[in-house]
Amino acid sequence: MKQLSKGEGRILDISGMSYEKIEQARGLQWPCREGQEKGDQRLYTDGVFQHPDGKAKLIPLPFEDNNERPDDEYPLWLNSGRVVEHFHTRTRTGKIGNQNKFSPTPYMEINPDTAAELGIRHGEYARVVSRRGDAIVMAQCTQRVPRNMIFIPFHYHECVNRVSLGLLDPHSRQPAYKQCAVRVEKIEDQAAAAKLNLAARAY
Incomplete structure (x- = not known):
């Protein structure tokens, strides 16, 4: 898994993890890349996302209000x-x-x-x-x-x-x-x- 997760820009990179590190730190957060003592506490704090232009891709969807609502019988x-x-x-x-x-x-x-x-x-x-x-x-x-x-x-x-x-x-x-x-x-x-x-x- 550690080898499969390695790669430039990959988020799920656990190549720097070991059981010893996890026990010593009482848990590690991924990504934890090779050479890192600790994982990244929070993703995207630099404002760069996993796209060539570094921007987040937001896809708007139409809102479908098809849920039931309270009425006289079920108020x-x-x-x-x-x-x-x-x-x-x-x-x-x-x-x-x-x-x-x-x-x-x-x-x-x-x-x-x-x-x-x-x-x-x-x-x-x-x-x-x-x-x-x-x-x-x-x-x-x-x-x-x-x-x-x-x-x-x-x-x-x-x-x-x-x-x-x-x-x-x-x-x-x-x-x-x-x-x-x-x-x-x-x-x-x-x-x-x-x-x-x-x-x-x-x-």
């Missing part, structure tokens, strides 16, 4: 993301006591005003519904999200994946996991909801 934005306690699908962090202690169950963050309008109290279970499916989550009322949005971590099996939008960007093929339209429904039978929520903790 809220759903934003999914990660939390500090877990990693991906919890195959490891789900087995660590303290990780589950602080984030034990599928939940949503919802604005207190929105929750009050729906008759949902902090700590109660609620149903999140989209055009694709539904999920049972515990409500956490917080000012961290605006009134027209909820947030759900993606770490839990059979939770946010049941409602999220799998729309792909036409160029990068990046799925639109971070936004879709949902509604939140109050659940009267909290004991039954707790069992469904518990089932979604599996991985």
Whole structure:
């Protein structure tokens, strides 16, 4: 690999790396060329890019606004993301006591005003519904999200994946996991909801 990476102007040049250097420096950043003691901390600080004229090539693309938006039937934005306690699908962090202690169950963050309008109290279970499916989550009322949005971590099996939008960007093929339209429904039978929520903790 070191020999293959060598070459004038190549970015991924690791010819100057060795296991000894990596251990001594507690990590090296590439490119790290032959004769260098340390790798380059940041690329393109000189303003020169990998083209004959040294300029960056920016390719404009037309914006395609084909994502779904909130409406009367699904009035809220759903934003999914990660939390500090877990990693991906919890195959490891789900087995660590303290990780589950602080984030034990599928939940949503919802604005207190929105929750009050729906008759949902902090700590109660609620149903999140989209055009694709539904999920049972515990409500956490917080000012961290605006009134027209909820947030759900993606770490839990059979939770946010049941409602999220799998729309792909036409160029990068990046799925639109971070936004879709949902509604939140109050659940009267909290004991039954707790069992469904518990089932979604599996991985």
